[in-house]
Amino acid sequence: MINGEKFLEKPIRWAMIGGGRGSQIGYIHRSAALRDSNFELVAGAFDIDPERGKDFGKKLYVDPDRCYTDYKSLIENEAKRSDGVQAVSIATPNFTHFEIAKAALEAGLHVYCEKPMCFSTDQAEELAQLVKKSGKVMFISYGYCGHQMIEQARQIIARGDIGKVRIINAQFAHGGNSAAVEKKSGAAAWRVDPKKSGPSFVMGDLGTHPLYLIEAICPELKIKRVMCSKQSFVEGRTLEDNAMSIMEYNTGAIAYIWSSSVNAGADFGFTFRIVGEKGSIAWDAEHPNQLAYQIQGQAPSVLQRGAGYLYDEARADDRIGGGHPEGLFEAWSNLYTKFAKAIDKSEKGEKIDFWYPDVNAGVEGVKWVEKCVESADNNGAWINY
């Protein structure tokens, strides 16, 4: 049970790049990082407007001198200080992730990076090499994997409770872009702009989330080949707003991921079902405190977060006890807790002996999008991995 006591002697000096006023995602990064006293927000490149950035920083108790207008000056200036930042979180538009992450790693900083990590497998491999060389910690912000029930799911698979995995049926399919909302909203506009969003809209933005949960829960599955059919239903879009992907794995398992932002009327639509030889587990991100657990021939049941019958690994993530609902903020807090632990181990030269969404998770996501796009662009042909 987590209760907010810091476990580090000194909190990690931490900065945010992006995530300033008006950003939706900035707040949850800060809440998650600062909640348990293991991070201290000491600097930021929150905003390209210097005044607004300083004012924002002030509202967060950040020294105005350490509120920068761009990531380069942040990295450069902080490097000169004896109390300079040790870690940064990157919450900028997608097309900037690669260069910022690269610069931060090269400057010897630990990095917590929004997804997608970058746009091409080449870039992704470059970052992976850099992480390896630098020995620094890099987290990819697949925030949903911080939910306790995802840990429970992972343990269920690891212990063979539902048998060998056969089939996965997953989706992240909301309806927010059913109409041409990009004509009115800037945030919607850059997501459908190939220059800023990369080779994909919904697979990169949405589909990589269930993709990563599958990796996290079923670490033994490796994709052998993939096929994809993608569509742009709303006129004027060059990037896809809907995609159906099928993956074959080395183990004989098969998976289907539906990525969509035109699933009109659906609020969130992020779910998965993992089918094994003996039973299945299923999860819905809108109700993250529950995990369906169904064994063939038995009455279907629903595991509840915080319950005594969960595995210890899942219970360790608990913050409030059963019944009371935890939400996405707790999931992210669990990940930032891991980030702090990983940094601490890294700095002490210890082995990081727990799983987290690491740079390879970033590589996998980029590669999957690339391969799916290749398949769809080749008339839905199967593409080997």
Add this chain to the structure above:
Amino acid sequence: MINGEKFLEKPIRWAMIGGGRGSQIGYIHRSAALRDSNFELVAGAFDIDPERGKDFGKKLYVDPDRCYTDYKSLIENEAKRSDGVQAVSIATPNFTHFEIAKAALEAGLHVYCEKPMCFSTDQAEELAQLVKKSGKVMFISYGYCGHQMIEQARQIIARGDIGKVRIINAQFAHGGNSAAVEKKSGAAAWRVDPKKSGPSFVMGDLGTHPLYLIEAICPELKIKRVMCSKQSFVEGRTLEDNAMSIMEYNTGAIAYIWSSSVNAGADFGFTFRIVGEKGSIAWDAEHPNQLAYQIQGQAPSVLQRGAGYLYDEARADDRIGGGHPEGLFEAWSNLYTKFAKAIDKSEKGEKIDFWYPDVNAGVEGVKWVEKCVESADNNGAWINY
């Protein structure tokens, strides 16, 4: 509102082929046909064992002389009687459907045939021709389409309430064959035997149900091409026990159907979601009295069977009023009611001015399975329709 009063001057003289003692499906056919007094069970080829067949018939008030041991003698002998049967229902194992249906149509009988109608598109086209030539009525037993909420769904699409259809996500994926149950059960054994079950197990047995519901609800959609990946997860099976199919339609719409009998732990797993430009509808066969109705930007709602706000076409199928649950028996009864009306119109030379699962539905199902198998056998290639 249906209240059981017959609408025919004289009930239709009707027989069953198959569906005897021990058959699960025989009972629902008889219940559905006899419920509203428009059919009279006057003969049957219930059983290959003459004594058991006669005893069974006796328990249903069928004249022992009209309890036959095979469909040939039934057709031959009934044809000699002035009060011989006018219509038959076929509820025998799959591999016999074609020859029985053919013989019945050739003998001038109306036919209500279990699905799959037959095993190949050639056979299917032959039956379609025969129906055309004979002028007789043929129903394919896609019983789920008799649920009121399916009619409501059809009306929603027809009226454009959710806009033009873009995406369909459907499945019929239960877990009943997760283990090698065919080693213990005869009914399970013939279903995985290519000689008796045809070129497919789960696509034919399960996937054709959502396929037909899509046809019934969205009659304007025509498949342009299809791709399929299929698996046999349980050792020793030559037919697939799992399949994922993607269909592209003439309108630009796209559909995914997951057919499976190894979805371990799932009780039924028969659901669909139809996404339009403005909203979606979704249905779960285990809770057939509800239809999710979700318009983008509005609070998601659930339409309830029997409610005053449903369309008249759906309300016409009502048998008990709102709140009280109707089940599959009512759905089938609604179809047999249509069967009686269609026969009546046919005999009077009138036009049948309502929809029902006709021989073309049978053709479509057989063709879809054939094309899916072709795709899967060609490494998941896209197959044109």
Add this chain to the structure above:
Amino acid sequence: MINGEKFLEKPIRWAMIGGGRGSQIGYIHRSAALRDSNFELVAGAFDIDPERGKDFGKKLYVDPDRCYTDYKSLIENEAKRSDGVQAVSIATPNFTHFEIAKAALEAGLHVYCEKPMCFSTDQAEELAQLVKKSGKVMFISYGYCGHQMIEQARQIIARGDIGKVRIINAQFAHGGNSAAVEKKSGAAAWRVDPKKSGPSFVMGDLGTHPLYLIEAICPELKIKRVMCSKQSFVEGRTLEDNAMSIMEYNTGAIAYIWSSSVNAGADFGFTFRIVGEKGSIAWDAEHPNQLAYQIQGQAPSVLQRGAGYLYDEARADDRIGGGHPEGLFEAWSNLYTKFAKAIDKSEKGEKIDFWYPDVNAGVEGVKWVEKCVESADNNGAWINY
């Protein structure tokens, strides 16, 4: 598994009193009785209008000479025939149940009577005496108890699976009378008219249903005292449209029943939860194929109708197998099957060795309403039973 084969040598000659054209409940009585060939509809007093009654009978294949205009002539004339009716179902307005049931029992007929059986405990006791004296079978139409999951619930309690029963929380609270619908609908009007509906509207019409389910599932519980608060929210109503009742039982258990027809926006609202020392069961009449089964300290589960893990007593009621939804028609059919069996045993002088909603269930319902009204009229005082 029930498959529609009759189990009687000859079907029971049966008539309906009420339930004619326009009646909602007539159809489900007929469907349920006729479905499995153990009853034969040979006569009826369907309608006070002789022509309409005969026409209605004709549509059901009833001899016009045996379509009567009132129950008296039906009973009188059928008694003269060697093939006269053996059993009647009473589906007339509430205020006529007593006199018809009495007359039928006195004429030596078996009776299936709509609820409430009558209006006062005195009348109820008189009928109970008559049943005892005549040796005839009397069923009270608490149709919901025919659902398989109610049998499963009864078996769970009997076997002590959830321990000794402590608390019951039940309701039948729909919203159909939230406005003054009686101004527009005749059926709504007699229900709020004390002359035709008796001393209570919603407790008699709705609350007696969960009351009886509690009796059926927990036969050991006997009410010790009751208190009630009732309201007439819609102007102009003298009978209550809402009532809250609390019952204390001989065992120390306690129950709450909410009866309402002004639960605006609720479709049906008929649910119960039974709490024992170790766990609970819960049921919702709109989803009758499921029974929640929750043991303290374990993951909550949901039992599914037709599943292999149910008790044999519940599985015996099955008509279609798991997954497929059964509805209220199957529940009623199960009860009419019991009615036929009970009549058969009664006529053979055998002991009826199964439970059913008998005349005592009728007595209990009438008594409960009477006591609740007494409490409410005495400012919510506790009333001893």
Add this chain to the structure above:
Amino acid sequence: MINGEKFLEKPIRWAMIGGGRGSQIGYIHRSAALRDSNFELVAGAFDIDPERGKDFGKKLYVDPDRCYTDYKSLIENEAKRSDGVQAVSIATPNFTHFEIAKAALEAGLHVYCEKPMCFSTDQAEELAQLVKKSGKVMFISYGYCGHQMIEQARQIIARGDIGKVRIINAQFAHGGNSAAVEKKSGAAAWRVDPKKSGPSFVMGDLGTHPLYLIEAICPELKIKRVMCSKQSFVEGRTLEDNAMSIMEYNTGAIAYIWSSSVNAGADFGFTFRIVGEKGSIAWDAEHPNQLAYQIQGQAPSVLQRGAGYLYDEARADDRIGGGHPEGLFEAWSNLYTKFAKAIDKSEKGEKIDFWYPDVNAGVEGVKWVEKCVESADNNGAWINY
């Protein structure tokens, strides 16, 4: 939309009394208060063990000199400092709330107090007077009212969307004390000890939560009289572990609250349904992001947190946008945000122009328990308010 920027020039100097290591509730108080930078944790009486208290404080960056062993020394010593605390949160066992709250208010501190505020109406009135006299802000920790959907519910009632309120059906009924857990757990033990828990166990601990939500959502309802039946199902308990209470309101509305800790198998069981003339709203604390909204004659719908169609008052509480799940931590954070605003206004002498769980909410809860106990102890008689 809340994004974590502080709105105060200087954060409020704040301390916690209780809520130390091992406390479940301490963490959520601290998370909620510190999240948005408007509070600063500067002191605490976390623990009666001085070493453990100091160590705990150290893990939260609290100056060891300001980690006290009891509330008296905290209040006394902080009062001497120019930078002494301005506000305290009280998270100690129930029986200490009154004296600590009283002392804090007398010392001129703002108070955030766990419920129940105290044990008797007399004590409650004394605190209410003290709040009035001191002009300080007092919040009662009814944390669930901080969920956005509660604000939405309040606005729905205020705008008359479901018409005048008629009926409320609420419960907080979990199963955690179905067995004699007090024999093993200290936390369970003091809750069933009248000396430490006051005159009631489940009504005070659980029932006051739905009671307050009703007050918050329907501020016009005032209780006229109450009746209660309570039980101690587990042997050895003197305080009730189950209670059923019925309330009549000044408006003619009626409410039922089921309080229980022996609802075996239920995880949380905290729900309410509010029925108006035209429709109903319903909420389940385990799924706090949804609010059922059902208008009679229309399809039932479910409002989703963060959606554009919610009222502005509800949307103002949003922290992450629609779809993503918020949990109890966000609800509490919303309340601490209000606490900070209220303190700020109070110190500036401005009017507090928003609702919050104030001292009167504390009075009401204490009074309700007192009256319910009086009723139950008088054989379930109605007690006037």
